[in-house]
Amino acid sequence: MQPVQKNIGNQLCLVVIVLIIFTLVACSSDDKNASTSGQQKPTEVPELNAATTFNGPLTKAGATSVSQFIKNGIYSATYEYSTNQRLEDSASPTVNDSDSAPGFSTTNTQEAGVDEADRLKYNGGTMFLAAHAEWQSDHYKPAHVRILERQNDFSLSETAEILVEEAFPEVAGIYQHNERLAILSNSIQMYRIDDFSPEPWIPHEEKWSLQIYDTSVPTTPVVSSQIEIDGTMLSSRRIGDNLFIVNGYTAAVNGLSPTASTDKELLDNYLTIINTPMSELMPKIYFDGADGVLLNQAADCSMPAAATDKDGYAHLLTVVRINLLDVSDYSASCISSVADVMYMSTDNLYLTASVNNQTVIHKVSLDENLSYQATGVVDGVIGWRSSPNLRLSEYDNHLRIMSSDYTSGEPVHRLSVLAQQGSQLNVVGQLPNDTSPEPIGKPGEDIYGVRFFADRGYVVTFERIDPLYVFDLSIPTAPQMLGELEIPGFSNYLHPLDNGYLLGVGQQVNIEDILENGSDAVAPVAQNGMKVSLFDITDPTQPLEVNSIVTPDSYTPVEYDYHALTVLNTNGRYQFALPIEKWGSNITGVATRRWSQNSLALLEVDTNAAQPELVKRAEIVAPINDEQYIYGGQDRSVIHGSTVYYIHGNQVWRSLWAENADIFGPY
Numbered sequence: 001m002q003p004v005q006k007n008i009g010n011q012l013c014l015v016v017i018v019l020i021i022f023t024l025v026a027c028s029s030d031d032k033n034a035s036t037s038g039q040q041k042p043t044e045v046p047e048l049n050a051a052t053t054f055n056g057p058l059t060k061a062g063a064t065s066v067s068q069f070i071k072n073g074i075y076s077a078t079y080e081y082s083t084n085q086r087l088e089d090s091a092s093p094t095v096n097d098s099d100s101a102p103g104f105s106t107t108n109t110q111e112a113g114v115d116e117a118d119r120l121k122y123n124g125g126t127m128f129l130a131a132h133a134e135w136q137s138d139h140y141k142p143a144h145v146r147i148l149e150r151q152n153d154f155s156l157s158e159t160a161e162i163l164v165e166e167a168f169p170e171v172a173g174i175y176q177h178n179e180r181l182a183i184l185s186n187s188i189q190m191y192r193i194d195d196f197s198p199e200p201w202i203p204h205e206e207k208w209s210l211q212i213y214d215t216s217v218p219t220t221p222v223v224s225s226q227i228e229i230d231g232t233m234l235s236s237r238r239i240g241d242n243l244f245i246v247n248g249y250t251a252a253v254n255g256l257s258p259t260a261s262t263d264k265e266l267l268d269n270y271l272t273i274i275n276t277p278m279s280e281l282m283p284k285i286y287f288d289g290a291d292g293v294l295l296n297q298a299a300d301c302s303m304p305a306a307a308t309d310k311d312g313y314a315h316l317l318t319v320v321r322i323n324l325l326d327v328s329d330y331s332a333s334c335i336s337s338v339a340d341v342m343y344m345s346t347d348n349l350y351l352t353a354s355v356n357n358q359t360v361i362h363k364v365s366l367d368e369n370l371s372y373q374a375t376g377v378v379d380g381v382i383g384w385r386s387s388p389n390l391r392l393s394e395y396d397n398h399l400r401i402m403s404s405d406y407t408s409g410e411p412v413h414r415l416s417v418l419a420q421q422g423s424q425l426n427v428v429g430q431l432p433n434d435t436s437p438e439p440i441g442k443p444g445e446d447i448y449g450v451r452f453f454a455d456r457g458y459v460v461t462f463e464r465i466d467p468l469y470v471f472d473l474s475i476p477t478a479p480q481m482l483g484e485l486e487i488p489g490f491s492n493y494l495h496p497l498d499n500g501y502l503l504g505v506g507q508q509v510n511i512e513d514i515l516e517n518g519s520d521a522v523a524p525v526a527q528n529g530m531k532v533s534l535f536d537i538t539d540p541t542q543p544l545e546v547n548s549i550v551t552p553d554s555y556t557p558v559e560y561d562y563h564a565l566t567v568l569n570t571n572g573r574y575q576f577a578l579p580i581e582k583w584g585s586n587i588t589g590v591a592t593r594r595w596s597q598n599s600l601a602l603l604e605v606d607t608n609a610a611q612p613e614l615v616k617r618a619e620i621v622a623p624i625n626d627e628q629y630i631y632g633g634q635d636r637s638v639i640h641g642s643t644v645y646y647i648h649g650n651q652v653w654r655s656l657w658a659e660n661a662d663i664f665g666p667y
Contacts, residue, residue, distance in 0.1 A: 042267075042270070042271075043267075044267060045075075045263075045266050045270045046310075047310065048072050048076050048310050048311075048312065049072075049076070049308075049311050050076055051076035051077045051312055051313055052313060053313055053353065054306050054307060054337075054355075054360075055356070055358060055360045055375075056305060056306045056375060057305050057374065057423040057424060058302035058303060058304055058305060058335055058337070058362065058372055058375060058423075059302060059303065059304075059305040060299065060300065060301070060302055061303055061305075062298075063297065063298035065309075066298040066299070066301050067298055068309060068312070069303050069304075069307055069311065070278075070281060070312065070314055070336060071274055072309075072310070072311060073311075073312030073313040073314035073336075074253060074312070075270050076312055077314055078256055078258070078260070079266065103124070103641055104122065104124050104638065104639065104640035104641070105567060105575075105577075105638055105639040106121075106122070107120070107563060108562050108565045108566065110343075110387075110389060111344070111346065113239060114239055114344055114346060115175060115177070115237065115238040115239070116173075116236075116237060117172065117173025117174060117175060117184060117238075118174070118563045118636070119171070119173065119634060120636040121174055121175065121176035121181075122176075122638045122640075122645075123176060124150075125149065126147060126215070127146075127148040127150070127156060127638065127645070127652070128145060128146070128147055128174055128176050128181055128215075129145065129146045129650070129652070130143070130144075130145050130171040130173070130174050130183070131143065131144050131145065131146050132650060134650065142163060142164060142166065143163075143170060143185075145161070145162040145164070145171070145174060145183060146158055146161055146650070147159050147160040147161065147218050147221065148667060149219075154640070154643045155654065155664065156652055156654065159218050159219040160219055160221050162211075164183070165185065165209060165211075167209070168185035168186065168187050168207075168209040169185070170185060171183060171184070171185050172184045172185060172208070172236075173236065175238050175324070177240075178241065178325065179216040180212055180213070180215065180224070180325065182211070182212050182238075183210070183212075184209070184210055184245075185208065185211070186206075186232060187208060187209075206230070206232055207230055207286075208228070208229055208231065209226070209227070209228050210226075210227040210228075210243075210322065211223065211225075211227075212224050212226075212227075212324060225287070225288065226287075226288050226289065227285065227286065227287055227288075227327060228292075229245075229247055229284070229285050229286070229295070230285075230292070231247040231248055231316075231318070232247065232249070233245055234248050234339075234342070235342040237349075239346060239366070241323050241325050242323055243322045243323075244320070244321050244344065244349065244366070245319070245320045245321075245322070246317065246318070246319055246339070246349075247283065247317070247318045247319075248315065248316075248317060248339075249315070249316045249317075250316070251280070251281035251282070251314065253272065253281070255272045256273070257269060282294055282295070282296070282316075283316070283318060285320075287327065295318055295320065295332040295334065296333065296334050300334070301335065302333075302334070303336045313336050313338075315337070315338055316335070317334060317336075317338070317351060318334040319332065319333055320332045321370060333364065333371065333372065335351075337351070337353065337362060338353045339351035339352060339353045339362070340353050340354065341353075341382055341388045341389055341391075341392070343389045343393075343394075344366075345393075345394040346366075347366055347394070348363055348364065348373070348394060349364045349370075350362065350394075350399065351364070354381040357379070357380065357381065357405065357406075357407055358380070358381075359377065359378050359379075359381055359401070360376075360377055361376045361377070361399070361401070361418070361425055362374075363420065363425060373420060373423075374420045374423050374425045375423065375424065375425060376424065376425025378403050378414065378416045379403065379405055380404045380405035380406075380414055381404060381406075382401070382403055383404055383446075385447065385448055386448065386492045386493060386559070387493070387562055390450050390451060390452075390493075391403075391450045393457075395452065395454065395455065395473070396455075396476070398418065398419050398428070399417070400415065400416070400417050400418075400457060401416050402415050402416075402447060403416065411441070411444070411445070411446055412439070413440040413459075414430060414431065414432075414440070415431040415440065415459070415479060416429070416430045417429035417430065417476045417479060419476065428476055429473075429475075429476050429477045429478060430479070431471065431479050431481060433479070433480075435478065435480065436479070436480040440481075441459075441461030441467065442467065445461040445462055445467070446461065446462065447459060447460070448460045448461065448462045448492050448506065449490070449491045449492050449504065450494070451494035452473070453496040455472065455473045455474040456470065456473065456496075457470075457471035458471070458494050458502060458537075460491045460492075460494065467484050467485065468484060468486075468487070468535065468543055469481060469483075469484045470482045470484070470537060470540040470541075470543055472540070482540040483540055483542055483543050484543070487533075487545050488508065488509050489506060489508040489509050489548075490507060491504030491505060491506035491531075492505060492506045492507075492558075492560065493505045493558055493559060493565070495562075497572075497607050498569070498574075498607045499538070499572060499608065499612075500536065500538035500607075501536060501537065501538075501546075501605065501612060502534075502537050502543075503532065503534060503576070503605070503614075504531075504532070504534075504535060505531075505556060505559060505565070506530075506559055507529065507531055507555070507559070508528055508529050508530070529550050529551050529553055529554050530550065530555050530559075531548055531549070531550045531551075532578070532603060533545050533546075533547075533548040534546040534548070534605055534612065534613065536612075546614065547613055547614050548614065549601075549603065549614060549616050551580055551582065551601070553582055553583055553584055554580050554581060554582040554583070555580075555581060556579060556580050556581070557581075557632060558578045558579075563636070564578060564579055564633075564634075564635060565577075566578070566636070566637040566638065568639040572607045573604070573605075573607070573608065574604065574605045574606070574607065575602070575603075575604055575657065576602070576604070576605070577600055577601070577602055577603075577639055578601055578603070578637075579598065579600055579601075579632055579637070579646075579648075580598070580600070580601050580619075581596060581597070581632040582596065582597045582598075582599070583595070583596045583597075584596075598621075598635065599619050599620060599622070600619065600620040600635070601618075601619050602616070602618045602619065602620070602644065602657060603617065604617050617659065618657070618658060618659045620644065620646050620653065620655050620663060622646060622648060622653040622663060622665065623663070630649040632648065635647060639657070642656055642657045644656065644657055651665065651666035652665060652667040653665035653666055653667075654667070
């Protein structure tokens with residue numbers, strides 16, 4: 001590697017962090033090796049390598065090495081910024097239908113037994129809804145959580161309201177478990193894509209908040225714990241009583257000159273950094289307003305095993321476990337790395353990052369110490385279409401991952417199977433391979449949807465038509481393609497059903513744009529409405545589309561966020577509720593009036609029938625004021641028996657699972 005002062009211009013400087021999925025937290029370290037007091041101060045800045053992450057295994061190298069690595073990273077990033085040569089990073093199993101209680105739906109998640117944060121939680125008797133801030137003509141109401149109790153007639157009555165703290169104005173998601181309500185909030189607005197970590201040369205102190213309420217009496221929720229942690233909450237999951245959070249942290253160092261250019265100014269920056277105690281460069285956790293305590297000691301943090309004393313990286317990821325019933329029961333572990341996608345099974349947590357057109361994967365065990373396990377690398381990147389975490393899945397001690405390489409101009413897609421061997425996650429199987437050499441996708445097609453279910457994998461690619469591929473992963477070292485199906489349109493989200501069926505949610509395309517040979521008559525192929533398809537995969541070598549439902553000039557948020565899909569599985573009889581946003585225009589005289597409509601579609605599939613079919617039962621169109629547009633991307637719903645609740649904006653509507661049923665509300 002070239003020294004920073006000689007050639008740093010083309011190195012990584014600005015760390016791109018995505019939340020999702022994701023989740024990162026930082027470490028702390030002892031102060032005894034944190035400064036140069038008592039030692040001779042350097043008279044010039046040592047030649048350091050550009051701040052960079054690594055694609056190899058991590059190791060616990062001790063407090064001194066971790067301290068040097070982090071401080072080197074802060075200085076290298078500061079130096080590169082001051083030379084105005086900044087570049088971004090080159091980044092480009094079962095299904096939980098309803099397993100918490102019978103008779104009503106819960107949050108649609110990737111893995112059974114692994115809950116995910118969302119804006120809506122329901123326990124059969126009480127609804128918890130994270131409401132957005134409201135701007136009215138005469139007042140402003142900050143973000144808050146509504147608590148609504150279900151009455152005997154299934155109407156709702158708001159019993160309480162929890163205002164979010166002013167310092168944490170954005171609710172990132174909520175959990176409800178065992179009469180505890182957990183509210184996660186960031187101090188800044190966070191985005192799933194292109195979210196940047198704080199830059200180490202700019203003092204920027206961020207925190208996120210975890211408020212835990214005792215809701216055993218829904219009319220009077222009581223704060224049981226108020227926790228704050230330095231950094232940014234990127235992603236979270238819950239298993240049982242334990243909440244797991246990934247936190248990202250980059251230390252803010254005061255007194256640095258971001259425009260330093262002379263030798264003296266550069267040396268002053270360097271001395272400021274190395275003389276800063278490590279306790280000031282590590283994230284802290286704060287309980288109920290008390291002084292913060294370090295999440296970790298530096299000696300407990302993992303850093304790249306291949307790093308030398310000339311290398312460095314300022315960003316820290318911390319995985320935190322907090323018992324929702326007893327917050328004094330918590331643990332944390334940290335690594336110095338970057339991540340942009342997080343996936344979690346019931347046993348392990350995986351953090352991935354794109355580095356030089358490869359995907360680096362760090363594995364962390366969900367044991368008591370949240371121990372770092374191993375690191376692996378696959379060619380290509382995961383990408384951001386749909387939900388990236390669905391491109392990873394752990395099954396029978398193997399990790400399956402779908403990646404794409406765009407360097408040749410035409411995307412090349414690979415399905416890799418990895419197994420842990422020591423500190424390495426090694427690729428033990430891959431598609432295409434010698435016995436199954438068929439490419440995944442036709443030339444030019446990108447990946448739109450991925451889903452793994454037990455020892456099967458399903459992938460949708462699209463450019464002109466929609467090939468659905470079925471993979472056999474029962475032998476991890478010898479995966480194979482079983483079959484494929486080509487139909488117009490594409491699915492962004494795939495949901496496995498009982499008895500060999502699969503639901504696909506995406507878009508229909510204009511069939512007139514596609515010739516009989518599959519080529520395009522008009523480019524690009526036009527999308528013309530939401531499409532929900534039922535696939536028969538009982539014979540995986542010959543997947544079939546049973547039927548589909550298309551809603552012209554519309555889309556559903558399920559295409560991008562699977563939490564928007566509500567699923568209730570009653571012994572193979574499925575009920576699906578998914579929000580739809582339609583648009584159009586009316587011409588009156590010489591004027592054109594554009595309009596949009598938000599609704600909730602109610603669909604059914606009985607996989608036990610002799611010939612299962614996707615049926616549209618009804619569509620709930622709430623009488624919403626059409627003069628005030630409310631984005632439908634956060635719409636949600638609940639199915640409880642024959643009752644359906646539809647959440648649009650901050651309001652709740654109620655109807656029955658029946659055609660032309662009355663609509664009640666808003667609540």
